Structure formats: structure tokens, C-alpha cells
Amino acid sequence: MxxxxxxxxxxxxxxxxxxxxxxxxxxxxxxxxxxxxxxxxxxxxxxxxxxxxxxxxxxxxxxxxxxxxxxxxxxxxxxxxxxxxxxxxxxxxxxxxxxxxxxxxxxxxxxxxxxxxxxxxxxxxxxxxxxxxxxxxxxxxxxxxxxxxxxHEKRRETQGIQERFAQLTSREAQVLGHLMLGRSVHDIATAGVVSEATVRTQVKAILAKLHVSSQLAAVGLAHRIGWRPPAL
CATH class of the missing domain: 3.40.50.2300 (Response regulator)
Structure with a gap:
């Protein structure tokens, strides 16, 4: 019993x-x-x-x-x-x-x-x-x-997204960091002493590597996985 x-x-x-x-x-x-x-x-x-x-x-x-x-x-x-x-x-x-x-x-x-x-x-x-x-x-x-x-599914998805972020160059990571702070292309160009065309090219590269279609989506994805940019 x-x-x-x-x-x-x-x-x-x-x-x-x-x-x-x-x-x-x-x-x-x-x-x-x-x-x-x-x-x-x-x-x-x-x-x-x-x-x-x-x-x-x-x-x-x-x-x-x-x-x-x-x-x-x-x-x-x-x-x-x-x-x-x-x-x-x-x-x-x-x-x-x-x-x-x-x-x-x-x-x-x-x-x-x-x-x-x-x-x-x-x-x-x-x-x-x-x-x-x-x-x-x-x-x-x-x-x-x-x-x-x-x-387990969420973990695999997060790891896949992290791998995309790992493809960013150090400059692209810095640009994304500026975007996360709400800065415009003009502000980023001025801070980096480069042309706005250069920054736009870097933004396009970021979007392509992260598989997103907008700056807002890139920032949202970064926040979603807790990604942090290098010191600006």
C-alpha cells in the first residue's frame, strides 16, 4: 500500500x-x-x-x-x-x-x-x-x-541571431550602437567625421547582415537578445 x-x-x-x-x-x-x-x-x-x-x-x-x-x-x-x-x-x-x-x-x-x-x-x-x-x-x-x-527552440533562435551580430565589423557595431541611442545618420556622420553616404552604406550592410529591412527592426532585434554595442 x-x-x-x-x-x-x-x-x-x-x-x-x-x-x-x-x-x-x-x-x-x-x-x-x-x-x-x-x-x-x-x-x-x-x-x-x-x-x-x-x-x-x-x-x-x-x-x-x-x-x-x-x-x-x-x-x-x-x-x-x-x-x-x-x-x-x-x-x-x-x-x-x-x-x-x-x-x-x-x-x-x-x-x-x-x-x-x-x-x-x-x-x-x-x-x-x-x-x-x-x-x-x-x-x-x-x-x-x-x-x-x-x-530549446527559443535558445536555438537566439543563437542564430547572435551569429548574425557577430558578423558586424567593429565600425558597423558602433553605428548600430548610435542607432540604438536614437541618433540620425547625420549625427553619426558628424560624430565619426565621415560622409553621410558612408554611414548609409554602413547601415545597409548592418540591415543585410541582420536580415532585417529597417533601422527600427535592427534596433528592436538588438534589444530583443540583449546585444550591447562596443564603447562609443
């Missing part, structure tokens, strides 16, 4: 919320507190430099579950917190507004137990916490494999 997993009293289950949207964090806090859990909220640092401090705070609190947003304002991507938390035996549940399911898969790849959308009913989040407390699975094998597949 299979033994049923032992469920810990909710008052002994500490849940930490890492969320920079105050109203959503307050809603989670209230709902979980009403259910009897020991709920804590941790302030998100104002920039990415505070990652070590935030991680130390979370580990010191020794939570059973961390409800983690992926987009943490100026702090950046919350995904970097997942692996060390999971390694410490903490159940990480992603609660995000991002519709990018490839990112959800990346979170699972780093050790998150589940990924949920903020648009889902609040009870879905509560149900996930209940299942973790009861020692039950929180995602089906099929759901997990599908998200991981989407992450």
Missing part, C-alpha cells in the same frame, strides 16, 4: 513573495495569510547589483516556497535567482505577466517547480502551493516537456 505524503501544518510553511508590483504582492500576501501560511515579502533591490544581497536574504528566511516574478523592474530578470534557491531545496514557483512560454521553460530548466501566469485565477496559485505542501506534483510531464521544448 502506497503511503500518503505527510502534509505540514500551514502555519509552519513559510512562503516568500518576490514581486515588484505592490498591489499584486499584497493580493498574494493576503490570500496566503488567510489560508494560514507564514507569508513574508522581500523588497526587490533597485538595480541588478543587489542580486547577492537579495539571494542572501531569501536563503536566510529559509522558506518552503518562493513565489518569484521574472520581470523585477530595474533589478532585471529574476531567472538568475532560481538555480541557487532550488539548489538550497526551496520550491520556486514562477508567477509572471510574461506571455513568453519559452521563458517559462527556461525557468523550469533552472529548477523552478512550476510557472504560472498572473492572469490566471488567484486560486490556481493557492492550489499550487497546497500541492507542494502535500508533496504532490504541480505540473504534468507533458506540460513540463512542452515548456522545455519551447525554451
Amino acid at each position: 502506497t503511503q500518503k505524503p505527510q502534509q505540514t501544518s500551514r502555519s509552519q510553511v513559510r512562503i516568500v513573495i518576490v514581486e515588484d508590483h505592490v498591489l499584486f504582492a499584497e493580493s498574494l500576501d493576503l490570500a496566503l495569510t488567510v489560508e494560514g501560511y507564514d507569508v513574508r515579502r522581500v523588497d526587490v533591490p533597485v538595480d541588478g547589483a543587489g542580486a547577492g544581497t537579495l539571494l542572501s536574504t531569501l536563503l536566510r528566511l529559509r522558506p518552503r516556497v518562493v513565489l518569484l516574478d521574472l520581470d523585477l523592474g530595474a533589478f532585471g530578470d529574476g531567472v538568475r535567482l532560481i538555480a541557487p534557491l532550488a539548489k538550497a531545496g526551496i520550491n520556486v514557483v514562477i508567477v509572471t505577466a510574461s506571455p513568453d512560454r519559452g521563458r517559462w521553460g527556461e525557468a523550469l530548466r533552472h529548477g523552478a517547480r512550476a510557472a504560472l501566469s498572473k492572469s490566471q485565477p488567484l486560486n490556481d496559485i493557492l492550489a499550487t502551493v497546497r500541492r507542494i505542501n502535500a508533496g504532490l506534483p504541480v505540473m504534468t510531464h507533458e506540460e513540463r516537456e512542452e515548456l522545455l521544448r519551447l525554451w
